[in-house]
Amino acid sequence: MSSRFRSDVASIVVVALTLAALLGGCERERREYHSSPTATAQPHPRLSTLQPGDMLSAPMDPVGLHFENNAYHITQGGRLYRWFNCNGCHANGGGSIGPALMDAQWRYGGRIDQIHASILEGRPNGMPSWRGKMTDQQAWQLSAYIRALSGNVRKDAAPSRREGMRATPPPTRIPSQPPRSGDDSAQTVPAP
Amino acid sequence: MSQRGLHWGIATGSIALLAACNQVQSALAPVADESRAIERVWDLMLWICGPMYVLVLLALGYALWRNRGTGHGRASDRTLWFGLLGFTVLTAGLLTVLTAQSYVQDRRLHAPVVDPVNVRITAKQWWWQVEYLDADPSKQFTTANELHLPVDRPARIELRTSDVIHSLWIPVLNGKEDLIPGHANMITMTPRKVGRYRGQCAEFCGLQHANMALDVRVDDPRAFAAWQSHQRMPGNTPTTRATMAGRNDFTATACAMCHAIGGTDAGGVVGPNLTHLASRSALAAGAMPLNRGTLETWIADPQRHKPGTNMPAVPLQPQQLSDITDYLMSLN
Numbered sequence: 001m002s003s004r005f006r007s008d009v010a011s012i013v014v015v016a017l018t019l020a021a022l023l024g025g026c027e028r029e030r031r032e033y034h035s036s037p038t039a040t041a042q043p044h045p046r047l048s049t050l051q052p053g054d055m056l057s058a059p060m061d062p063v064g065l066h067f068e069n070n071a072y073h074i075t076q077g078g079r080l081y082r083w084f085n086c087n088g089c090h091a092n093g094g095g096s097i098g099p100a101l102m103d104a105q106w107r108y109g110g111r112i113d114q115i116h117a118s119i120l121e122g123r124p125n126g127m128p129s130w131r132g133k134m135t136d137q138q139a140w141q142l143s144a145y146i147r148a149l150s151g152n153v154r155k156d157a158a159p160s161r162r163e164g165m166r167a168t169p170p171p172t173r174i175p176s177q178p179p180r181s182g183d184d185s186a187q188t189v190p191a192p
Numbered sequence: 193m194s195q196r197g198l199h200w201g202i203a204t205g206s207i208a209l210l211a212a213c214n215q216v217q218s219a220l221a222p223v224a225d226e227s228r229a230i231e232r233v234w235d236l237m238l239w240i241c242g243p244m245y246v247l248v249l250l251a252l253g254y255a256l257w258r259n260r261g262t263g264h265g266r267a268s269d270r271t272l273w274f275g276l277l278g279f280t281v282l283t284a285g286l287l288t289v290l291t292a293q294s295y296v297q298d299r300r301l302h303a304p305v306v307d308p309v310n311v312r313i314t315a316k317q318w319w320w321q322v323e324y325l326d327a328d329p330s331k332q333f334t335t336a337n338e339l340h341l342p343v344d345r346p347a348r349i350e351l352r353t354s355d356v357i358h359s360l361w362i363p364v365l366n367g368k369e370d371l372i373p374g375h376a377n378m379i380t381m382t383p384r385k386v387g388r389y390r391g392q393c394a395e396f397c398g399l400q401h402a403n404m405a406l407d408v409r410v411d412d413p414r415a416f417a418a419w420q421s422h423q424r425m426p427g428n429t430p431t432t433r434a435t436m437a438g439r440n441d442f443t444a445t446a447c448a449m450c451h452a453i454g455g456t457d458a459g460g461v462v463g464p465n466l467t468h469l470a471s472r473s474a475l476a477a478g479a480m481p482l483n484r485g486t487l488e489t490w491i492a493d494p495q496r497h498k499p500g501t502n503m504p505a506v507p508l509q510p511q512q513l514s515d516i517t518d519y520l521m522s523l524n
Contacts, residue, residue, distance in 0.1 A: 031399075033495045035505060079355075079502070083462040084449060133449050135504045 028157050031072045035137035044121075045113040048181075064112035067140040068147060071159040074171065077145025078162055080138055089126065092167045093149040098126065102149040102168070103177065110152070110179025115143040151176035216390050219363040223385035223410070226366040229297040236293050240286050301366070305346035305380055311339070312350040315358035315371045315393065317502065318400040319464055319477040324420065325350075333423045334452075336464030337477045338407040341365075342416035343386050351377040359395035362408050368394045383410040390478075399500035405478030426455025427467045427523045437512075438519025446506045447516065453523065463503065470524040476501065488517040 045061065067073045081087060089098030099107065108118045119139050122129030130139065147153060148171040158171040168174075215221045222228045310325040323334045339362075341347045351360055353371040361368040365381040391406035411419060430436040442448060443457045450463035458466075475482045475490055479498050489496075492513055494503040508516070 031500065033500050034493075035495075132444075133446050135446060135506060138504060 028069070028071050030070060032070075032137075035135055045109065045111070045117050047109045047114060047117075060111060061113040061116075063140065064116065064143070067144040068112050069154055069157045070144070071157050073141045074144045074148050074153065074157065075159045075162060077141035077143070077148075078166065080134070080142050081145055084130070084134065084142070086142070093146075101146050102174070104150060104180050105182045105184060106179045107181075107183045109181070110147070110150070112140075112143045112147055115146055116140055119143060149174065150179070152179065215364070216388065217363055217392065219367075221364055223383055223387065223389070224365040225382040225384065226301050226380060227364055229300040230367050233294055233297050237290060240290060244283075244286065301380070303380075305348060305382070308346045308348040308380070309342060310348050310350070311341075312352065313339070313360060313371070315351075315353040315355075315360070315397070315404075317355050317398050318393070318404040318498075320360075320404070320406050321464065324423070331424065333420075333454075333467075334465045335423060335468065336472075337405070337474065338409070338472055339391070340409045340411055340416060340419050341381065341383050342413045343383055343410050345413070346380055346382040349379050349381065351379060356397050357395055358393050358397045358404075360391060360406070361394035362389060362391035362406065364389045365391075365408070370395060386410050386412055400479075400498050403477055403479040403498055405474070407472070407474055407478065422471075423468055427453045429455070430519055430522060432518070434515050434518040435522045436519075438515035438517070441508070441512045441516050442519060445508065445512070446504070450503070466520060466523060468523055470521050476503075484517060484521050487520060488513060491517060 089096060090101050093102035094100050099105075104110075106114070108114060108123055116139050118127065119134075119142060120129065120131045120136075134142075144153075148158060149168070151171075151174040153171050155172070160170050160172045162170065219227065219230065219234070222231045312323040312325055314321040314323070320337050320339075321334065322336060322339055324332060326332050349360075351369055351371045352375075353373050355373070357373065358371045359368050360371060360379070362381070365383060366379055369377050369379040371377065387410055389408040389410065391408050393401055393404035395401075397404070430439045439456060442451075442453070448456075448458035448460055450460040452459045452461060452465045452467065454465075454467040470482070472482055474480065475486055476494070476498050480486045480490065491506075491508070493505045494501050495505060
């Protein structure tokens with residue numbers, strides 16, 4: 001009796017765990033179309049750990065994490081990447097007259113809130129400011145997609161299909177490259 | 193089923209059937225050479241398959257009735273043989289007729305045409321971009337969600353898509369034709385009757401597939417030429433304070449990122465071209481009629497009216513919203 005009872009309990013636990021695992025997938029595909037039309041001031045994320053005095057912690061904007069883990073937002077970011085002509089300078093992520101976005105190196109930080117700030121505020125030497133030209137939600141979607149270009153996306157959130165044709169492999173097939181600060185072009189001595 | 197329920201069923205069924213009687217979006221009311229060819233096949237199939245169905249049922253009924261008392265039939269082998277032979281010949285003959293008709297009419301759909309109007313329709317989630325092509329680039333223009341064609345002149349339409357598979361279906365003009373990513377399909381339409389018709393996406397293409405309609409007008413040649421020359425003009429220059437402020441806000445905010453208005457700095461190609469927006473009758477690919485009120489609520493919150501559409505709710509001050517609406521309504 002006891003062994004039978006144990007196997008019943010085991011199967012119930014297995015079924016419950018499976019259902020719980022499936023429920024986790026609901027959030028991944030949640031499509032949020034509606035964004036608040038009111039503009040809110042964005043906090044400025046820290047780009048460097050250098051500072052005078054004692055070390056301060058730099059908390060990350062929790063909004064970013066939400067966009068980073070949602071397959072719909074990442075896919076939508078991929079469409080915006082073409083529509084807003086990001087590929088005009090950054091190509092399909094490999095870089096052209098703009099720096100590459102699918103490698104591990106980030107001049108202004110590779111966290112999603114730092115990328116979001118780079119898009120909205122612009123950066124020296126060519127990156128224009130997109131503030132007021134796109135909604136905040138669109139900037140977050142783009143940032144989430146750009147994170148996925150270098151494989152910085154949770155496996156369960158990476159969309160395996162795309163709306164339209166692309167030259168790059170789907171985010172599920174890109175190896176993960178954790179962001180590191182740096183600028184190789186600043187290290188090389190220009191030819192005389 | 194109760195008597196009352198039966199009546200309701202018949203009433204709603206009749207209304208559903210009556211919907212097929214409309215002349216705007218019905219394959220049974222063809223107004224073009226191509227759709228008439230399709231209707232000829234449809235008619236022949238109906239007149240052959242309908243009687244054949246009745247014939248088979250009658251034969252079945254006869255067989256049931258004849259053998260009710262006698263058990264297995266004892267028809268002479270000769271009669272049975274002739275009967276079967278006749279039926280086989282009839283079936284094969286009628287199928288041959290249907291195949292031949294289908295082949296002949298299909299040739300008509302793909303017949304070469306002379307002096308066509310060249311149009312390129314690009315389907316997007318969830319609207320239609322319509323480009324009128326011309327060897328002279330200054331005569332090309334782009335519009336959205338409306339297709340004007342001259343009567344008695346063939347139109348060659350190139351079908352493309354920028355995202356997923358769609359299907360163009362204007363039942364009064366021609367059959368369905370898919371729009372495939374990375375591939376151009378061609379379809380020809382030769383309208384013969386002036387009027388106002390409707391097309392619709394016929395391949396499930398995402399959340400707002402149902403709100404992806406195409407306003408189709410068949411004009412007489414003079415009206416078509418006038419419409420064409422008007423569409424080639426840049427958008428109206430604003431004259432009042434509100435419309436001038438509206439143009440400035442339009443080109444300075446996120447609107448200009450996706451939409452183009454001829455004659456201004458707004459040159460986005462992602463969303464519908466708005467150069468002559470106010471001359472159209474519907475908004476958001478037939479999702480709502482176009483007037484000042486609907487346009488303003490649409491800009492204020494597109495996701496409320498067409499959830500999932502790629503147009504975001506752009507943060508605008510109430511005054512900006514009103515000015516932009518005024519400006520867009522002046523673009524006839």
